[in-house]
Amino acid sequence: MxxxxxxxxxxxxxxxxxxxxxxxxxxxxxxxxxxxxxxxxxxxxxxxxxxxxxxxxxxxxxxxxxxxxxxxxxxxxxxxxxxxxxxxxxxxxxxxxxxxxxxxxxxxVTSGEGRRKSGVHVDLEPYTAWPSRAVPDPRSAGREAIGPALLEIVAAEGPILAERAYRLYVKASGGKALTSIARAPLSGSTFRLRQAGAIDFEEGSEVLRPAGTPEVRVRELGPRALDEVPLREVAELMRRLRAAGATELPRAVLDAYGLVRMTAKAEDFLAQAEQVSLMADV
Incomplete structure (x- = not known):
């Protein structure tokens, strides 16, 4: 034993x-x-x-x-x-x-690269992850089968990037990658859910949310990668951090999410978010 x-x-x-x-x-x-x-x-x-x-x-x-x-x-x-x-x-x-x-x-863990904490705190909502379950293969299932499961994902995690929602669905169906063949029926189900009044998203937007819910919610990072956070969510976090006295906003965002390393990819993403944040203040 x-x-x-x-x-x-x-x-x-x-x-x-x-x-x-x-x-x-x-x-x-x-x-x-x-x-x-x-x-x-x-x-x-x-x-x-x-x-x-x-x-x-x-x-x-x-x-x-x-x-x-x-x-x-x-x-x-x-x-x-x-x-x-x-x-x-x-x-x-x-x-x-x-x-x-x-x-x-x-x-x-404080790195040896001179990492500095922003010293600024803002409250974040808890992030609720979708409790994954077995779902039908999107390549062969009909809209009646795909729609309810996709709605579950959006209801749990919305506002959520469509890309993340589709990947969660594909993984739950036993798939390993979000292929164009799997994406097409998932995208079609997304439009049908909007037509039915179940979810909202703007034309050209990649962010899905339950109908009638806020467009932006500032939440903990949860199981998401940084680039899986909707850009407007990060921009709103930056706005709140700025109001709380933060000056180095990209660094302050990483601190708020409990992240350490500023990679080139993170730097580019956060620069975009900062531009969106500044435009919202104009």
Whole structure:
């Protein structure tokens, strides 16, 4: 029988190896993962959440502290994820030799590259991720099957980039990539949902939202990559940060989202958002 410390060590090894099935095998079917953004409940939701996390290729750099009892093990570690160092801490609550409940938090690690915190705080809404479930293959399913599932995604995560919504659907259907063949019926279902009055989006807009809901919501990053955040959402965050006294807005946005490294891609994206923010103030 494995000890709680051995279970934690195996958990970290499987995470670093990117073994999603191995990691999921450590959880009970009704397991709950509590994060800052929102709780993740059940195997299906864990698959979506952990799959997105493992895509960032986490590397455990150092295990700092571990404390264990018969059915609980707490830990702190430094992990490199998507090229950024983060301090992760949490606790695994066990039932038998599997995880029944997990509490986990991530904080950026100050880099040696002279990273400076903005020192400015604004409140962000929690981000609610769609609890992934099996959906029909968009290439063969009819509109009656695609529409309700796509509406679920938009209702949970909207305003959401159409690209992210379509990728979530394709992944839930068992697909690996959003191809043009899969995109066409998803795009068609999007237009039909708007015609039915279920969702809203402006002509030429890539952002979908439930009908009658705000066009912009400033939320935590959640499971999104930075470039999966709607541009106007980042621009509104910048406006609020500026009002709160921030001067280096791109850096302040990364701080607000708990990100560390300013990549060239992030710099370009945030420059666009800053232009949108400034135009909104004119």
């Amino acid at each position: 494995s000890t709680p410390r051995e279970l934690l060590d195996r958990h970290l090894r499987l995470m670093q190896a990117g073994d999603l099935e191995g990691v999921l095998g450590q959880y009970h079917e009704d397991a709950v993962l509590v994060r800052f953004a929102a709780p993740v409940v059940g195997k299906a939701a864990l698959r979506e959440h952990l799959g997105a996390y493992l895509a960032g290729r986490p590397v455990v750099k150092e295990v700092l502290n571990v404390a264990a009892s018969d059915d609980v093990v707490s830990y702190q570690a430094v992990v490199e994820h998507a090229g950024e160092e983060q301090r992760t801490y949490g606790a695994l609550f066990l039932r038998g030799e599997r995880i029944a409940r997990q509490v986990s938090g991530l904080f950026p």
